[in-house]
Amino acid sequence: MENHSQTLHIGGSPWKGFLLTAFIFRSWIQPTAAQRDFVSIVPNPPYGTVGSNITLDIQGSSEQPPSYTWYRSPVDPFNQIAFYHVANGEQTIAESRLKVFSNGSLLIPDLTLSDTDDYSVEFYNSTSSLIVRAQGHLAVYGPLSKPTIISSNMAPVENKDTVSLTCQSETQDVTYLAWFKNQSSPARDRTVLSPDNRTLIITKVTSEDKGPYECEIWNPISRNRSDPFTLDFAYGPDTPMIVPIDPNYPAGATLELSCSAGSNPPAQYTWLFNGVQMISTPQLSIPNVSLNHTGTYTCIASNSVTGLSSRKDVNITISETVSSSLSGGAMAGIVIGVLAGVALTGALIYFLFFRKTGRVSKQHLSEKNSSPPKHGKDTILYENTLFPKGSTVSTQGLSSSPAFPEIPSESPYQALDRTHVDVYDKINPWKIRQIQGRGESP
Structure with missing residues (x-):
């Protein structure tokens, strides 16, 4: 058996002759569909894991054929991996780790992910004088790597574009189990899942669709979830906001206005004064303003991705400044003048009051002295x-x-x-x- 294996690996002529003979034999006796339906290949255990062993058993055959020939799909002489002769127990294998048992079962040890494939076996049925072929699938699973989410549109426009989010995994034979948005299932009003749950489709994205999103994959031995993915969509600009809101400024002051608006990507800003463009910055600063700066100032915010713009007006009034500063001497003079006025007013009131009181008393005394005496007294x-x-x-x-x-x-x-x-x-x-x-x- 060792000689056959070495001959296979060095590509010797005996192995080539055997393949040619098997091919001619298969061409002469074709398997029937009915026979294929009764015979099958069943992995034992049902699936393989990386590093473990698995046996591919033949089920549905009651006779002991003279030989078994194993292939990896598709069935072709060049895809033959093992041949077993029942009478003498000799076998010819393509890989040293493979082994065929006397009942025709194939042992594959030290499984790798690359062993996942379709496998076929053929043998001769002496009763029907036909070649019987059975086929089965071997799945080998390993620990799942973390999947990633890919977006079909990296900058969709709000209320306009449709976005497809796809969950990608480096591992084959996985099940795309679920999608999550903010740790819960996405709403179904504007979302559609593909039949295999691999792709999530969102129609006319809005600010509510920002995410974050996660997808989870699964296989019989493990599961894993992607990192959160936040949908970055274009929106805005919203109506600008201008600060400060004070519309009145004295002449000679510095007029400073700042404009901002919600937008993604960030908005571009332009200032107008009475409809005439001034500068294209978010901030407007005019030092030493005069009466000529009274008017309407307009901030225009625009988004080059959404193609939208919005504006905000503010009316500014510049007024003359009246100086209210006085020297210390002038203030002291004003205070003294006020106090003197208060004292003079008090003295005048005092004089007028007591003068009136004195006249009344004199009149009363005169009337008393001039009264005639009463008779008899x-x-x-x-x-x-x-x-x-x-x-x-x-x-x-x-x-x-x-x-x-x-x-x-x-x-x-x-x-x-x-x-x-x-x-x-x-x-x-x-x-x-x-x-x-x-x-x-x-």
């Missing part, structure tokens, strides 16, 4: 008269009256009826007596 006159010291004025009639004792010159009674006395009532007592001697009213 004694008239008593109380005078607030002060006599000078050493005066010989007679006090007759007062000193002899028991009801009116002599009152000293400095008596407190001299202040009688002081509440009605005014400075104008302090008349010289000598003059009062002269008036009374003539019979005139004082």
